[in-house]
Each structure stands twice: as structure tokens, then as C-alpha cells.
Amino acid sequence: xxxxxxxxxxxxxxxxxxxxxxxxxxxxxxxxxxxxxxxxxxxxxxxxxxxxxxxxxxxxxxxxxxxxxxxxxxxxxxxxxxxxxxxxxxxxxxxxxxxxxxxxxxxxxxxxxxxxxxxxxxxxxxxxxxxxxxxxxxxxxxxxxxxxxxxxxxxxxxxxxxxxxxxxxxxxxxxxxxxxxxxxxxxxxxxxxxxxxxxxxxxxxxxxxxxxxxxxxxxxxxxxxxxxxxxxxxxxxxxxxxxxxxxxxxxxxxxxxxxxxxxxxxxxxxxxxxxxxxxxxxxxxxxxxxxxxxxxxxxxxxxxxxxxxxxxxxxxxxxxxxxxxxxxxxxxxxxxxxxxxxxxxxxxxxxxxxxxxxxxxxxxxxxxxxxxxxxxxxxxxxxxxxxxxxxxxxxxxxxxxxxx
Amino acid sequence: xxxxxxxxxxxxxxxxxxxxxxxxxxxxxxxxxxxxxxxxxxxxxxxxxxxxxxxxxxxxxxxxxxxxxxxxxxxxxxxxxxxxxxxxxxxxxxxxxxxxxxxxxxxxxxxxxxxxxxxxxxxxxxxxxxxxxxxxxxxxxxxxxxxxxxxxxxxxxxxxxxxxxxxxxxxxxxxxxxxxxxxxxxxxxxxxxxxxxxxxxxxxxxxxxxxxxxxxxxxxxxxxxxxxxxxxxxxxxxxxxxxxxxxxxxxxxxxxxxxxxxxxxxxxxxxxxxxxxxxxxxxxxxxxxxxxxxxxxxxxxxxxxxxxxxxxxxxxxxxxxxxxxxxxxxxxxxxxxxxxxxxxxxxxxxxxxxxxxxxxxxxxxxxxxxxxxxxxxxxxxxxxxxxxxxxxxxxxxxxxxxxx
Numbered sequence: 001x002x003x004x005x006x007x008x009x010x011x012x013x014x015x016x017x018x019x020x021x022x023x024x025x026x027x028x029x030x031x032x033x034x035x036x037x038x039x040x041x042x043x044x045x046x047x048x049x050x051x052x053x054x055x056x057x058x059x060x061x062x063x064x065x066x067x068x069x070x071x072x073x074x075x076x077x078x079x080x081x082x083x084x085x086x087x088x089x090x091x092x093x094x095x096x097x098x099x100x101x102x103x104x105x106x107x108x109x110x111x112x113x114x115x116x117x118x119x120x121x122x123x124x125x126x127x128x129x130x131x132x133x134x135x136x137x138x139x140x141x142x143x144x145x146x147x148x149x150x151x152x153x154x155x156x157x158x159x160x161x162x163x164x165x166x167x168x169x170x171x172x173x174x175x176x177x178x179x180x181x182x183x184x185x186x187x188x189x190x191x192x193x194x195x196x197x198x199x200x201x202x203x204x205x206x207x208x209x210x211x212x213x214x215x216x217x218x219x220x221x222x223x224x225x226x227x228x229x230x231x232x233x234x235x236x237x238x239x240x241x242x243x244x245x246x247x248x249x250x251x252x253x254x255x256x257x258x259x260x261x262x263x264x265x266x267x268x269x270x271x272x273x274x275x276x277x278x279x280x281x282x283x284x285x286x287x288x289x290x291x292x293x294x295x296x297x298x299x300x301x302x303x304x305x306x307x308x309x310x311x312x313x314x315x316x317x318x319x320x321x322x323x324x325x326x327x328x329x330x331x332x333x334x335x336x337x338x339x340x341x342x343x344x345x346x347x348x349x350x351x352x353x354x355x356x357x358x359x360x361x362x363x364x365x366x367x368x369x370x371x372x373x374x375x376x377x378x379x380x381x382x383x384x385x386x387x388x389x390x391x392x393x394x395x396x397x398x399x400x401x402x403x404x
Numbered sequence: 405x406x407x408x409x410x411x412x413x414x415x416x417x418x419x420x421x422x423x424x425x426x427x428x429x430x431x432x433x434x435x436x437x438x439x440x441x442x443x444x445x446x447x448x449x450x451x452x453x454x455x456x457x458x459x460x461x462x463x464x465x466x467x468x469x470x471x472x473x474x475x476x477x478x479x480x481x482x483x484x485x486x487x488x489x490x491x492x493x494x495x496x497x498x499x500x501x502x503x504x505x506x507x508x509x510x511x512x513x514x515x516x517x518x519x520x521x522x523x524x525x526x527x528x529x530x531x532x533x534x535x536x537x538x539x540x541x542x543x544x545x546x547x548x549x550x551x552x553x554x555x556x557x558x559x560x561x562x563x564x565x566x567x568x569x570x571x572x573x574x575x576x577x578x579x580x581x582x583x584x585x586x587x588x589x590x591x592x593x594x595x596x597x598x599x600x601x602x603x604x605x606x607x608x609x610x611x612x613x614x615x616x617x618x619x620x621x622x623x624x625x626x627x628x629x630x631x632x633x634x635x636x637x638x639x640x641x642x643x644x645x646x647x648x649x650x651x652x653x654x655x656x657x658x659x660x661x662x663x664x665x666x667x668x669x670x671x672x673x674x675x676x677x678x679x680x681x682x683x684x685x686x687x688x689x690x691x692x693x694x695x696x697x698x699x700x701x702x703x704x705x706x707x708x709x710x711x712x713x714x715x716x717x718x719x720x721x722x723x724x725x726x727x728x729x730x731x732x733x734x735x736x737x738x739x740x741x742x743x744x745x746x747x748x749x750x751x752x753x754x755x756x757x758x759x760x761x762x763x764x765x766x767x768x769x770x771x772x773x774x775x776x777x778x779x780x781x782x783x784x785x786x787x788x789x790x791x792x793x794x795x796x797x798x799x800x801x802x803x804x805x806x807x808x
Contacts, residue, residue, distance in 0.1 A: 064786075066678035067642075067654060069634040073678045074781040077788070123773070123781040143657050144677050200772035208769025219773060226778030230473040238471075250471060253547050273548050274470035274477045333776040352776060365612025366770060368604035369527070369623060372737040372756060374630030377478040377527040382468075384481070 003179045010108070014118035019183070021113050021176040060127050063222070065145035071226045074149040076123045093213035095160045107157070114176045116156045116184055116218065124151030124222060132193045132222070150193045152220040156180060157213065164214045166201070167311035174304035181218070181334065182292040182300075188220035189293075189339045196221040196228060196338040197291070204329025206356060206363060224338045228347070231335075235346035247348035251284045259386040262313075262393060264306045266299040271386040276376040278358035279317055279328065279385060283310065284350040291336035291349055307351075312400065313393035314353070318360050330355045407583045414512070418522035423587070425517050425580040464531050467626070469549035475630045478553040480527045497617035499564050511561070518580045520560045520588055520622065528555030528626060536597045536626070554597045556624040560584060561617065568618045570605070571715035578708035585622070585738065586696040586704075592624035593697075593743045600625040600632060600742040601695070608733025610760060610767060628742045632751070635739075639750035651752035655688045663790040666717075666797060668710045670703040675790040680780040682762035683721055683732065683789060687714065688754040695740035695753055711755075716804065717797035718757070722764050734759045 006018040061076035090105070098110045107115055118125075126132055132150035158166060158177055169177070181199040188197045201216035202209050224232070231247070238246035254260060254270040261281060262269040269283045283306075289295055295303070316325040330353055337347025356364045358379060369375045410422040465480035494509070502514045511519055522529075530536055536554035562570060562581055573581070585603040592601045605620035606613050628636070635651070642650035658664060658674040665685060666673040673687045687710075693699055699707070720729040734757055741751025762768045762783060773779045 064678040066676075066680065067638060067650065068676070068678075069631065070638045071634075071678075071778070071780070073680045074779070075785050076781055076783055077785050138677075139661065141657050141661070143654060198772070198777055200776055202769075202771040207771045208767070209771075217772065219777075219779075221777070221779060223779075227473065228777065230475075230778075234471055234474045246471065250547060253545055257543065257545070272470075272472070273542075274468040274472075274475075276470065276477045331772045331776050333772050354775070363612070367606040367611045367613075368602070368621065368735045368737050371758070372604055372735050373602055373623075373625070373632065374475070374634075375478070375623075375625060375627075376475070377480055379480055381479050381481050 003176050005183065008108075010106075010117065012120075014120065016107070016115065016117035017180075017184075018109070018112050019114040019116065019176050019180040021172055060125060060130060061123065061149035062146050063149040067143055067145075069226075072147075072223050074123050076149065091162055091211065091213050093155075093157050093211060093215055094162050106155070112157070112160050113173065114156065114158060114180050116154050116180055119153040119155050119217070122153035124149045124153055124219065126150040126193075147222075149222060151222040152188060152191060152194060154184060154188075154218040154220075155215055156184070156199070156218055157215045159214050162213050165311075166203075166214060167308050167315055169308050171301075171304045171308075174308055175300060178292070178295075178300045178303060182295065184218050185291055185336060186293045188218065189291075191220060193222050194220035195340050196224055197336055198225070198333055199292075200331065200333030202331050204327070206329035207331060224341060228335065228338060232338075232341070232343040232346050236343060239346065245288070245346070245348070247346070247350070248288055251348070251350070254282075259382050261386055261389045262306065262310060264302050266302040267306050269306070269310055271382045271389065273382060275354075275382040275385060276378055277354035277356065278364050278378065278380060279314070279330075279355040279389075280382075281310070281314070281353045281385075281389065282350050283307070283353070284348070289349040290344065290347050292334060295349070309396070309400075310353075310393065312396035313389060314355075316392040316395055317355075317388060318357060320360055326357075326360055328355050329357055407580050409587065412512075414510075414521065416524075418524065420511070420519065420521035421584075421588075422513070422516050423518040423520065423580050423584040425576055464529060464534060465527065465553035466550050467553040471547055471549075473630075476551075476627050478527050480553065495566055495615065495617050497559075497561050497615060497619055498566050510559070516561070516564050517577065518560065518562060518584050520558050520584055523557040523559050523621070526557035528553045528557055528623065530554040530597075551626075553626060555626040556592060556595060556598060558588060558592075558622040558624075559619055560588070560603070560622055561619045563618050566617050569715075570607075570618060571712050571719055573712050575705075575708045575712075578712055579704060582696070582699075582704045582707055586699065588622050589695055589740060590697045592622065593695075595624060597626050598624035599744050600628055601740055602629070602737055603696075604735065604737030606735050608731070610733035611735060628745060632739065632742060636742075636745070636747040636750050640747055643750065649692070649750070649752070651750070651754070652692055655752070655754070658686075663786050665790055665793045666710065666714060668706050670706040671710050673710070673714055675786045675793065677786060679758075679786040679789060680782055681758035681760065682768050682782065682784060683718070683734075683759040683793075684786075685714070685718070685757045685789075685793065686754050687711070687757070688752070693753040694748065694751050696738060699753070713800070713804075714757075714797065716800035717793060718759075720796040720799055721759075721792060722761060724764055730761075730764055732759050733761055 004020045008016050010016055061074055063072045063074050066073050092106045094105065095107055095112055096105055096110045106117060126148060130148060132148045136146045138144045138146055159173065185197045188194050198219045198221065199216060235246040251268060255268050259271040261271060266286055267283060268286060269281055271280060272282050285299060314328045317328055318326045320326055332351060332353040335350050335352060337344045358364045369377055408424045412420050414420055465478055467476045467478050470477055496510045498509065499516055500509055500512055500514045510521060530552060534552060536552045540550045542548045542550055562568065563577065589601045592598050602623045602625065603620065639650040642648065655672060659672050663675040665675060670690055671687060672690060673685055675684060676686050689703060718732045721732055722730045724730055736755060736757040739754050739756060741748045760768045773781055
């Protein structure tokens with residue numbers, strides 16, 4: 001696989017990386033966008049927006065320690081100043097229009113295969129040279145802890161095709177996406193202060209997605225996230241009690257159980273024993289990996305076949321009254337072991353995909369029990385989810401087999 | 405305060421409690437509803453629904469231990485069999501229509517002040533005589549732990565008036581509601597296997613509420629919920645390090661700080677230092693209380709004044725383009741110390757109110773970062789929230805002062 005990685009910078013200083021897999025591809029003419037003087041997210045001086053006349057003064061985000069729960073909360077108030085609202089016919093994630101004068105797109109080249117760039121309105125970022133390691137106590141109050149939210153937020157466009165879908169992605173392009181996830185994981189892991197890398201995709205207006213262009217995000221967190229911390233805590237207790245690896249044992253138990261949905265030479269897809277979402281599926285490698293960077297060529301090729309196949313099944317999970325499949329809104333993200341953590345060896349790579357849709361036309365709302373108390377109630381059982389997933393996966397496979 | 409508590413049972417065996425405060429009140433004629441043979445939620449035999457002919461076979465819910473996160477997840481698949489969809493003009497929470505033949509209402513009497521009853525489709529319940537304490541390992545797999553979700557779910561109607569609002573509740577009625585919360589807290593604490601009582605209100609279609617009639621819920625959890633467990637964990641570490649009480653110290657620090665929103669003789673309202681929601685407010689007593697049961701008559705009277713006043717302010721937090729207030733969708737719930745826990749003394753009563761609305765017409769979605777990783781990003785700061793809350797509270801106070 002010869003993926004060409006081409007790094008560049010946008011006019012406002014943000015980094016952008018092309019991941020190209022098409023042999024005949026030439027990165028194409030550039031539009032004026034590269035020279036468009038938009039606000040520099042990584043400079044401290046106020047910037048006056050050319051279009052609105054509004055002064056933007058992005059200050060770097062901070063994190064506060066929630067002493068009630070022990071979690072760090074990022075406060076990215078500069079995101080409130082978002083003025084960017086693209087016109088309906090101007091997708092900021094499409095390649096630049098050749099010769100066009102649309103100025104609000106993100107990608108300056110007129111073609112790309114897969115591209116990754118720094119988010120213009122990130123939840124985590126830092127100023128150049130900023131001290132990112134010192135904790136502060138606002139007002140001198142020892143109870144209040146504050147530190148810079150010095151991570152990094154990137155956007156990944158999966159395809160130049162505005163109407164493309166992960167589910168129907170050609171295997172070659174899916175391989176490029178996997179390579180880009182792994183490449184950016186390695187790169188972000190090497191940035192000072194970043195301890196965990198999370199490539200994920202939000203799909204569907206139901207989870208707040210406003211741009212239909214196929215894309216995902218890659219977060220470099222400056223801390224071990226609460227879910228990961230909980231997993232490492234559980235895994236450490238299990239290791240002390242049994243000398244064994246919790247996540248590896250869990251995958252092995254699921255592989256032998258009634259919730260296995262699909263398997264390939266190198267990967268296993270299953271509904272977890274204690275699934276909390278109306279639809280939830282985990283996808284894990286047979287071999288132990290801490291993160292995507294060590295996944296082999298063969299394992300990547302296998303994943304590039306399996307993952308879109310699973311998505312085709314998931315998009316048939318719910319059907320409307322006429323029997324037509326309803327595209328599933330979902331969150332799909334890679335859990336990877338944190339770096340610089342003594343518990344790193346307790347992590348294990350897996351993808352978690354879940355949906356808030358619980359029926360056609362009905363969503364699961366996180367209200368008092370879940371949002372107030374963290375107490376989850378699932379109105380179905382993991383075995384029913386697995387039964388349905390196996391059935392719709394077979395339907396999708398049959399359709400693919402007869403496709404012209 | 406002479407609140408009369410009248411216990412009774414519905415025809416399907418569920419308990420119902422009237423909390424009446426109006427001296428002239430007589431509980432009124434009963435309609436046929438009390439004798440309506442609806443499915444018994446607490447019996448094991450299948451029940452055939454009279455209207456649909458569908459067989460309902462409610463099996464009690466189970467909880468599964470999520471060994472990745474250490475949390476118990478309730479699986480209430482009998483809720484999937486909900487057939488109850490009231491016609492638009494038939495609110496099931498209104499008092500019975502005198503002489504009417506509407507059969508789907510929940511309250512058999514033709515009037516009430518405040519009423520509490522067991523939820524017909526509960527997330528937590530048990531069969532009579534069920535062994536609720538034994539854990540099972542499905543398939544003999546030690547990794548999988550399962551036990552009955554043997555808590556209790558109650559509904560509380562705040563007013564017989566279908567269009568009533570907590571924000572404009574007369575002080576007398578608000579007192580009755582507080583008494584009902586405290587009374588049910590004490591009662592549920594005494595049920596075998598219930599360790600934590602959570603009175604809460606979900607308000608607004610945006611958080612999934614389908615019945616506009618003013619009502620809330622009271623959950624008796626069979627376990628210490630994840631948020632409470634996290635608080636007790638933090639409080640225990642703080643006690644070991646300082647010998648002091650984390651939640652009491654936190655309230656004291658907020659009382660002296662820039663995020664205090666309102667105070668009364670016995671209560672303090674503030675935006676917490678690390679607020680994670682676009683709108684979030686905590687309300688805590690000045691004196692240490694573990695739960696509502698020990699809150700005194702004076703403290704209850706004070707709360708009955710303050711809480712509706714705060715809600716009137718919150719309902720002015722966002723305004724539409726014409727300057728008209730937008731009713732705030734919210735979750736508001738009482739955090740109370742668990743019973744039967746060695747860490748009970750580390751708890752401290754407080755109400756947490758939060759909203760997913762982040763702007764007029766815009767909601768905060770919990771997508772990859774929050775739902776996948778538990779990593780929260782707030783696009784504003786707690787100080788901005790507090791500034792706005794103080795301003796709108798003053799507006800609401802001014803309006804109330806000039807009201808006829």
C-alpha cells in the first residue's frame with residue numbers, strides 16, 4: 001500500500017495532511033483559500049473577521065477539575081464565537097472548486113483522497129510556547145484546580161465525494177482511512193502533553209452532526225479520559241486478583257458466546273455483555289494491540305473489508321413502516337491505550353459503535369437517571385441486539401453478493 | 405403544615421399515595437379506573453391486554469455488571485412492550501373525569517393535590533418474594549455478573565392542573581411537594597435492597613418528556629449510582645488527606661465565590677466551579693443534611709419560596725429573536741446519601757439542575773467525546789452562566805414584584 005502523505009499548512013497556521021492512494025492523483029490546482037487571511041487559532045492577538053467585522057479573540061481553553069466526580073472538564077469558550085455557518089451549497093469539506101471564488105472551504109486543493117487538518121474551532125489547543133503543565137488554583141482556593149486543555153483536535157475527511165458513505169467505501173480507500181488513523185495516532189502520541197488519541201466518527205443529525213460530507217474527528221486528549229480511566233481501574237483490579245488481562249479475557253469470552261456478530265481472520269465483532277445503548281457493537285482484533293499503530297498490513301486489509309460490511313448491516317437495523325432501511329445515527333470510535341501511563345499495558349485496542357436510536361422515529365434520551373446519576377437503563381437486551389445484527393448483516397451480505 | 409397522606413392501591417396492585425394540603429379537599433368520587441383490570445406489573449403470569457389482544461409477559465428487570473467500566477446497567481426489556489399511548493386529549497396524569505369513562509388514566513380519584521404512584525413501566529422492580537440478593541454468572545462465565553434490578557420507580561404529579569408549572573407553584577403546594585419527596589425518600593430507604601433515593605424532574609420534549617402534565621419521578625436504586633460512587637470516592641480521598649468533608653467545604657467555597665447565584669436564610673444556589681452543562685446550577689442547604697428527611701420545617705418553608713423563584717429565573721435564561729423567554733428544558737434532581745453504605749456520612753444533600761440547551765434553537769449533543777469517552781467539553785464558562793443567572797433572576801424578581 002503506497003499512501004502518499006503530504007503535509008502543508010493553511011493560511012491561518014493550522015496543519016493539514018493529505019493521504020493519497022490513487023496512483024494517477026495529482027494534488028491539483030490550489031485556490032486562493034490557502035492565502036485567505038482567516039483568524040489564526042494559535043495566536044493571541046485579537047483578529048477582526050473580514051466578513052462580519054466581529055472581533056475574535058481566541059484564548060486557549062482551560063480544563064477544570066470537577067472535585068465532585070474526579071473528572072477534568074474542558075472549557076472552550078472560544079468555540080462560542082464560531083461565526084462559521086456555510087451556505088447550504090458550500091460544503092467546507094469538499095475539495096476547492098477549480099477556479100471558484102468560494103472562500104470558506106477548509107481544503108485548498110481541488111482534489112484529495114483522504115485529508116486530515118486541525119479543527120478551526122477546537123475543544124483542545126494551545127498557544128505556541130504556552131506552559132501546558134502548570135496547574136493553577138483560581139482565587140487561591142486549593143479546592144479549585146485548573147490547567148490548560150492542551151490537546152489537539154483534528155478533522156478527517158473520508159472522501160472527496162460529498163455524498164460518499166463509509167458503508168460503501170471501496171476497500172482501497174478504507175485502507176487509506178485506516179492508515180491515516182494509525183499515522184495520526186502515532187503523530188499525536190508524540191506531541192508533548194497528549195496522552196490519549198481517539199479517532200471517532202459522529203454520524204447523523206440525531207447526534208448533532210451538521211455537515212453531511214463524510215468525515216470524522218481525531219482528538220488528542222491531554223488527560224486519560226474518564227471511560228479509559230475506569231477501564232484501566234477495572235483492568236488493574238482484575239490483574240491483581242487473577243494475574244490476567246481483563247480486556248483480552250473479555251474479548252475471548254465474547255468470541256465464545258451468544259453475542260458474537262461477525263468474525264474474520266483477524267477481527268471479532270460482538271455486542272458486549274452489558275451493552276448500555278439500544279444498539280451497541282464492539283470490534284476488536286484477535287491479537288493484542290494497544291493501539292492502531294501496531295496493527296499489521298494483513299490486519300488492516302482484513303479490517304478494510306469487515307468494517308464497511310458491518311456498517312451496511314447496521315444501516316438495516318431499523319426499517320420504516322414500508323420496510324425501507326433507516327440509516328443509523330451513530331458514534332463510532334477507537335479506544336486506544338494511553339501513552340505515558342503506568343497502566344498502558346492494561347489497555348487493548350477496540351472500536352465501540354453505538355446508536356441512540358431505539359426504534360424507528362424514537363431516540364433514547366439521556367435524562368435524569370443517565371445524565372444526573374450515570375445510572376443506565378437499556379430497554380432491550382444485548383442478546384436481542386446481537387440476534388438482530390446477525391440477521392441484518394446476512395441481508396446486507398446477500399444484497400452485496402447480487403449487486404452488479 | 406398538615407399534609408394528609410392517603411395510601412391506596414391501583415387495581416393492578418401498584419401503590420398510590422395522595423399528599424393533600426387543601427383543607428376543604430375531599431378526595432372525590434372514584435371512577436371505574438380503580439377496578440380496571442390492567443396488567444399486574446408485579447405478577448409473573450402473562451396478561452392479555454384488553455385493548456390490543458397482545459400478550460404482555462413482564463419479567464422482572466436484571467442488572468448486568470459492565471466489567472469495562474465497573475458500572476451496573478439495568479436491562480428492562482419489559483419496557484419494550486409498552487402499549488400505552490394516550491390520545492392527545494386524554495392525559496393519564498390528570499384527575500379522573502367525574503362520570504367519565506376514560507379508562508387509561510393513572511389516578512382514580514376526581515381530584516388530588518399531589519399524588520405519587522408506582523410507575524406502570526418501571527426500569528426497576530421485583531416480583532413478590534423474589535430473591536433479590538443473589539448474583540448469577542450467565543453461562544457459568546465468571547466475567548459475567550448479573551443480579552435483579554430490584555429497585556422501585558415512582559411517578560409524582562405536582563399538581564392536578566394539566567398546565568401547571570413548578571415555576572409558578574403556590575408556596576403551599578411547593579411545601580407539599582417537598583414533604584412528598586421527603587416522605588417517599590424515607591419510605592423507599594426502608595425497602596429491602598434499595599440503597600439510594602433520587603427524586604427528579606425531567607422537563608421538556610428536548611429531554612424526551614412526552615407528557616406535559618407537571619410531574620417528576622422518584623427512583624429507588626438497588627445500587628449506589630456511578631455519579632454518587634464517584635462523589636463518595638472523591639470525598640473519602642479528601643477526608644483521608646485533610647480530615648475534612650469535601651461536599652461541605654465545596655459549598656462553603658462556592659458561597660464565598662463569584663458563582664453564587666442566590667442565597668436565602670437556609671439555602672445557597674450557585675453554578676459549580678467545573679460545570680459541564682451549558683446551564684447548570686446546584687442548590688444546597690447551609691446546614692449539613694444527608695438527605696431530605698432531616699430538612700426542618702423552616703428549611704422546607706424557605707426552599708418552597710426559593711426553588712420556584714430560581715425556576716422563574718431559569719425560564720428567562722434564553723430568549724427568542726423577539727426577546728421572549730424560552731422555557732428551559734432541564735433535568736433537576738436531588739442527590740442524597742446512600743443508606744447502608746460505610747461512606748454515607750460523606751454524602752451531602754444538594755439539588756443539581758442542568759439543561760442541554762446551549763443557545764436559542766441549539767442543543768448540546770453528547771457525541772463521541774462525551775458519550776464515547778466521558779470527556780466533557782463546555783463551550784462556556786461557569787462564571788458566564790452565573791452572571792446570566794443573576795441577571796435573569798433579577799428580571800424575574802422584578803416581574804413578580806409588580807404582578808397584580
